[in-house]
Amino acid sequence: xxxxxxxxxxxxxxxxxxxxxxxxxxxxxxxxxxxxxxxxxxxxxxxxxxxxxxxxxxxxxxxxxxxxxxxxxxxxxxxxxxxxxxxxxxxxxxxxxxxxxxxxxxxxxxxxxxxxxxxxxxxxxxxxxxxxxxxxxxxxxxxxxxxxxxxxxxxxxxxxxxxxxxxxxxxxxxxxxxxxxxxxxxxxxxxxxxxxxxxxxxxxxxxxxxxxxxxxxxxxxxxxxxxxxxxxxxxxxxxxxxxxxxxxxxxxxxxxxxxxxxxxxxxxxxxxxxxxxxxxxxxxxxxxxxxxxxxxxxxxxxxxxxxxxxxxxxxxxxxxxxxxxxxxxxxxxxxxxxxx
Amino acid sequence: xxxxxxxxxxxxxxxxxxxxxxxxxxxxxxxxxxxxxxxxxxxxxxxxxxxxxxxxxxxxxxxxxxxxxxxxxxxxxxxxxxxxxxxxxxxxxxxxxxxxxxxxxxxxxxxxxxxxxxxxxxxxxxxxxxxxxxxxxxxxxxxxxxxxxxxxxxxxxxxxxxxxxxxxxxxxxxxxxxxxxxxxxxxxxxxxxxxxxxxxxxxxxxxxxxxxxxxxxxxxxxxxxxxxxxxxxxxxxxxxxxxxxxxxxxxxxxxxxxxxxxxxxxxxxxxxxxxxxxxxxxxxxxxxxxxxxxxxxxxxxxxxxxxxxxxxxxxxxxxxxxxxxxxxxxxxxxxxxxxxxxxxxxxxxxxxxxxxxxxxxxxxxxxxxxxxxxxxxxxxxxxxxxxxxxxxxxxxxxxxxxxxxxxxxxxxxxxxxxxxxxxxxxxxxxxxxxxxxxxxxxxxxxxxxxxxxxxxxxxxxxxxxxxxxxxxxxxxxxxxxxxxxxxxxxxxxxxxxxxxxxxxx
Numbered sequence: 001x002x003x004x005x006x007x008x009x010x011x012x013x014x015x016x017x018x019x020x021x022x023x024x025x026x027x028x029x030x031x032x033x034x035x036x037x038x039x040x041x042x043x044x045x046x047x048x049x050x051x052x053x054x055x056x057x058x059x060x061x062x063x064x065x066x067x068x069x070x071x072x073x074x075x076x077x078x079x080x081x082x083x084x085x086x087x088x089x090x091x092x093x094x095x096x097x098x099x100x101x102x103x104x105x106x107x108x109x110x111x112x113x114x115x116x117x118x119x120x121x122x123x124x125x126x127x128x129x130x131x132x133x134x135x136x137x138x139x140x141x142x143x144x145x146x147x148x149x150x151x152x153x154x155x156x157x158x159x160x161x162x163x164x165x166x167x168x169x170x171x172x173x174x175x176x177x178x179x180x181x182x183x184x185x186x187x188x189x190x191x192x193x194x195x196x197x198x199x200x201x202x203x204x205x206x207x208x209x210x211x212x213x214x215x216x217x218x219x220x221x222x223x224x225x226x227x228x229x230x231x232x233x234x235x236x237x238x239x240x241x242x243x244x245x246x247x248x249x250x251x252x253x254x255x256x257x258x259x260x261x262x263x264x265x266x267x268x269x270x271x272x273x274x275x276x277x278x279x280x281x282x283x284x285x286x287x288x289x290x291x292x293x294x295x296x297x298x299x300x301x302x303x304x305x306x307x308x309x310x311x312x313x314x315x316x317x318x319x320x321x322x323x324x325x326x327x328x329x330x331x332x333x334x335x336x337x338x339x340x
Numbered sequence: 341x342x343x344x345x346x347x348x349x350x351x352x353x354x355x356x357x358x359x360x361x362x363x364x365x366x367x368x369x370x371x372x373x374x375x376x377x378x379x380x381x382x383x384x385x386x387x388x389x390x391x392x393x394x395x396x397x398x399x400x401x402x403x404x405x406x407x408x409x410x411x412x413x414x415x416x417x418x419x420x421x422x423x424x425x426x427x428x429x430x431x432x433x434x435x436x437x438x439x440x441x442x443x444x445x446x447x448x449x450x451x452x453x454x455x456x457x458x459x460x461x462x463x464x465x466x467x468x469x470x471x472x473x474x475x476x477x478x479x480x481x482x483x484x485x486x487x488x489x490x491x492x493x494x495x496x497x498x499x500x501x502x503x504x505x506x507x508x509x510x511x512x513x514x515x516x517x518x519x520x521x522x523x524x525x526x527x528x529x530x531x532x533x534x535x536x537x538x539x540x541x542x543x544x545x546x547x548x549x550x551x552x553x554x555x556x557x558x559x560x561x562x563x564x565x566x567x568x569x570x571x572x573x574x575x576x577x578x579x580x581x582x583x584x585x586x587x588x589x590x591x592x593x594x595x596x597x598x599x600x601x602x603x604x605x606x607x608x609x610x611x612x613x614x615x616x617x618x619x620x621x622x623x624x625x626x627x628x629x630x631x632x633x634x635x636x637x638x639x640x641x642x643x644x645x646x647x648x649x650x651x652x653x654x655x656x657x658x659x660x661x662x663x664x665x666x667x668x669x670x671x672x673x674x675x676x677x678x679x680x681x682x683x684x685x686x687x688x689x690x691x692x693x694x695x696x697x698x699x700x701x702x703x704x705x706x707x708x709x710x711x712x713x714x715x716x717x718x719x720x721x722x723x724x725x726x727x728x729x730x731x732x733x734x735x736x737x738x739x740x741x742x743x744x745x746x747x748x749x750x751x752x753x754x755x756x757x758x759x760x761x762x763x764x765x766x767x768x769x770x771x772x773x774x775x776x777x778x779x780x781x782x783x784x785x786x787x788x789x790x791x792x793x794x795x796x797x798x799x800x801x802x803x804x805x806x807x808x809x810x811x812x813x814x815x816x817x818x819x820x821x822x823x824x825x826x827x828x829x830x831x832x833x834x835x836x837x838x839x840x841x842x843x844x845x
Contacts, residue, residue: 197459199452202441206449209438216400216436217450218421276440 031269031285035292042296049299056178058288058295060171060246063184065287067239068258069265070191071232073283076266077195078228079208079275080130085236086258087144088122092240094148097157097250100166108169112183112241119237120230127229131222141259145252152252159248170245180242184284187235191280204228208275264311265290268318289314349412351376351540352397352428352509357406359392366392369406370566372559374509379531379541381551381572384561384584385746385774390544391433393561394513397542398430399423424450429507433514433544433745435494439487444469446486447501472500477526491683492519492636499527503534510534511542516550520634528554546774547801548577562586585776595786595808601625604794605677605763607646610655615641616818619655623763623794628785630809631798633838638818639798640682643765646796647679648672659763673702676762680752680769682798688752691741695733696722698740699754725754730780746777753781757788764788767798782808802831814838 042049068085075082092115099114100106122144129135159167169179177185195201203224207214214221244250269286271278290311297307350373359367367389374380382390395401397408399417407414410426417423437446445452447469455461469482478496480489486497495515502510510531516524531554535541543555551558551572558575560567560583567583603622610619616638623629631639644650646657648669657664657672665671669679681688689698699722722736729750733743740751749769756764769785770778785808789795799805805812812829814822814837822837 193459199450199454199460202445202449202452202460205441206438206445209440210436213436213438216398216420216430216432218419218424219450220419220421272440276438 028270028282028285031282031289035289038292038296042299046299049296054295054299058291059181060178061295062284062288062291063178063180064239064242064246065258065261065265065291066184066284067187067235067242068262069269069283069287070187070280071235072262072266073269073271073278073280074191074195074204075228075232076263076271076273077208077275077278078204078225079211080225080228081263081273082123082126082229082232082236083138083259083263084122084126084140084144085232085239085262086255086260087141087148088119088233088236089240089243089255089258090252091122091144091148092118092237093244093250093254094152094157094240094252096241097162097244100163100244101157101161104163106163108166108245111166111245112238115237115239115241116234117237119240120234122237123230123233124226126233127226130229131225145256149252154252156249156251157244162244162248166245167248170242170248180246183238183242187238188280188284191231195280200224200227205276208272209277261290261311262287264315268311268314270318273319350374350409351411353409354393354397355407355409357393357396357403357408359396359401359404365564367396367403368564370561370564371406372566372569374540374542375557376508376538376540377535378557379535379543379555381555381558382542382544382561383546383551383558383580384567385776388561388584388774389564390561391513392564394430394432394511394542394544397423397428397509397511399428421450424505427506427508428511429502429505429509430511431495431498431502431513431515435491435498437486437489437494437497440485442483443480443486443489443497444482446497447472447482447504449501451505468504469500472504475503475530476500476523478523490636492523495519496523499530503530507539509540509542511544513544514546516545516547520636524550546778548580551580552577560584581775584774595628595782595810596790598626598790598810600627600810601792604660605646605796606656606658606661608656608658610642610645610657611653612641612645612650613653616645616815618819621813621820621823623796625762625792625794626789627810628789628795628797628808630805630812631796631815632800632802632805632812632834633815637815637838639815640767642815643679643767643796643798644681646672647677647765649679673759676760678702678756678759678761678764680756680764680766682767682771688755689740689748692739694737695726695731695740695743695751696736698751699725699758701755702759721758722754725758726751728757729754729784746773749773749781750777753784761793763794763796765796765798768800769797770799770801770804778804802834805829805834806831 039049048054068089072082072085095118096111096115100111122140126140129140172179174182195204203214203219206217206219207221207224211221240255243254265286266278266283267273267286268289269278269282269284271283293310294307297304297310352374354370354372354374356369356371357367358365358369370389370393372380382393384390392401396403399420399422402416402418408417409415415426417426438449441449444465448465452460453464453468455464466482473480473482473496476496476499480493480496486494489497496519499515502512512531515527519527528550531541531543541554543551545551555572557569558572558580559569560580562584602625604625605623607622608620611617619642621629631642633639641650645652648664648667648671651667659672659675659677662675664675664677672679690701696718700718719736726733726736731747731750731754733747740748743751753769764785766785770781773781782804785795785797797805797808806829809829810826812824812826812834813820814824814834816838824833824837
């Protein structure tokens with residue numbers, strides 16, 4: 001039939017797809033390249049930078065930030081943002097610290113679970129407020145921090161009051177891999193698999209990509225939004241336990257300002273602020289980059305002020321690059337399409 | 341065509357449903373049956389309540405009173421998910437895709453085929469999407485993201501999505517507005533197959549030739565009320581229109597005879613790489629020139645380049661002999677040109693802003709006093725134009741998004757007419773709007789031409805092209821291939837030129 005013939009010459013558009021995948025790779029390889037350059041430069045200036053102790057510090061710091069960034073990425077993919085993670089981390093660290101101080105026999109695994117549950121509860125609260133109360137998690141940032149101050153008062157939990165086993169967990173390794181890093185990797189792997197390979201994960205991307213279309217497609221938007229906040233909260237709670245184990249010293253201000261570092265890590269790692277795209281793997285790389293930058297500046301004896309400026313520049317660069325690439329891709333797609 | 345007896349029990353029955361939004365009754369006491377194995381047309385002017393009925397069936401809205409009866413038992417859909425689970429699939433008028441996700445994922449979202457450990461089976465997702473596209477006879481790369489698809493392709497993805505849901509009731513809310521003839525034919529073949537397999541189809545369209553080609557039964561609605569339900573063979577098109585409008589329509593295409601004046605718009609050698617080339621034409625004062633051709637032939641791209649929204653690689657555009665700067669809509673507007681775009685939701689209106697703000701947007705500079713906009717002048721201007729266009733709305737301060745499609749289109753027109761243009765470019769001026777509004781838009785275009793405005797119209801609707809245009813320019817594959825004066829323009833001559841040699845071979 002003639003009709004078939006007329007339809008055939010339209011649409012052959014493999015090329016834009018190729019552009020897309022290269023872009024995503026470009027973002028991640030860009031971060032890797034920046035990391036290599038940064039590390040190489042710093043190492044030539046100060047050889048101690050590559051000492052076992054220094055690398056271990058970077059990895060432990062990254063692990064905590066990456067656990068938070070994975071949770072944040074999950075929320076941001078749904079076109080939301082969880083600004084309470086720093087407060088949840090602080091609350092969880094203090095709560096678990098108090099628990100261990102008063103009950104020296106509590107095993108580490110129970111401490112971890114306690115953090116997860118406490119954080120998860122805060123996350124559900126956030127999710128319900130965001131979804132049904134239409135208020136952003138900014139409120140809980142202050143509210144939870146307030147609870148923490150109220151509870152902790154001026155007191156501080158010191159390392160010498162915490163069980164030996166717990167502190168060991170924060171600083172020791174199994175088969176050469178620190179426990180904290182191992183936990184970070186497990187979180188990253190599970191989140192990657194769920195986001196890529198399960199309906200629930202794909203629905204989160206769909207919700208962020210188009211909220212109205214998600215409702216019409218029969219996706220349970222409320223349930224999924226709350227679930228995303230629950231995961232982010234639970235991971236922040238977990239990060240609080242890791243924080244307590246690593247530093248041993250906890251006061252009411254623990255984790256203050258972390259939320260912005262976490263959002264920065266996710267954005268630098270390619271998670272779109274407007275939802276629908278990005279990976280937890282990218283967000284974790286972002287966390288690594290930010291931690292390495294902080295560490296390099298310290299080693300190079302550069303004013304801490306510069307760290308803020310550099311992180312700011314990186315965010316601008318990341319968002320700018322996204323915009324540029326998006327418009328390029330859009331143009332490429334249009335060109336191909338109109339080639340009738 | 342032989343019509344099977346649908347049997348006594350309908351698959352789904354709409355029973356005395358009503359739905360109000362605030363004080364406005366969108367649907368009042370409507371009942372009609374949908375039979376398995378039958379395609380049922382729902383017709384009515386925009387604002388007659390068709391889309392509200394669709395949304396109730398889709399689980400988006402709950403009826404205030406009345407019930408939906410599925411397989412003899414009342415159902416109450418609390419969410420779109422419940423309607424989907426009951427076997428109802430909807431192709432919405434406006435595509436509802438996920439721009440960041442692949443075409444294949446868009447199609448299977450919410451019901452991904454799963455394999456080992458409950459994980460998504462990617463190969464099966466791909467295969468399902470490709471299978472659906474081959475049923476529809478189109479080739480779209482299923483791995484590409486939905487972002488950047490043309491409106492026609494988006495609509496095809498919507499159709500594939502609904503087909504993939506294996507629906508017992510398939511609702512199509514103006515699915516063909518953006519499609520080319522070939523694609524419409526394909527869609528109807530597939531819909532026909534579904535119907536023979538025992539699915540019920542509800543079809544909404546403003547094109548009567550499509551309704552008579554596809555459907556066996558037709559329900560007419562007017563002002564939110566049920567007018568009639570009949571077998572389609574018992575009703576002539578004239579009778580359908582009369583029932584929809586509630587009065588006899590005057591001639592649908594009231595083009596007044598106008599003696600064309602001086603040349604106002606001159607386009608010479610316009611080209612954009614990979615899109616169109618060698619575009620030269622002129623439009624005189626008082627003339628309506630139509631730019632016809634298949635979807636994708638480059639018509640919209642040409643007018644966008646003329647107006648300066650898109651860049652051009654070569655060529656010139658002159659308005660009253662004055663050369664316009666390329667790529668500057670601002671310069672085009674200052675010279676007296678106006679463009680009413682094809683996609684009113686995306687390009688024509690700011691949905692969240694008020695009617696008056698939208699109408700006055702291109703002239704906010706001229707209306708402002710000391711850089712501020714004051715309510716009085718804005719309201720006066722907006723009222724003048726919305727009245728001339730007989731726009732129906734509650735208050736001028738209502739958001740444009742709350743209006744029906746036809747009235748939205750009138751606001752876009754009002755917005756550009758308020759700039760008092762010498763050249764008016766309209767891209768699909770009556771797409772997706774009802775017969776009554778259509779006639780008003782046509783009358784208005786004709787009146788403007790009589791006042792000496794040069795009108796350039798892009799249209800996919802042949803009757804509109806033939807009825808309104810003094811001259812028809814036909815585009816194919818990015819070039820103007822024919823120019824036909826009004827006297828010689830017929831359905832055959834225009835289609836032949838638009839299809840080109842392929843149709844002849």
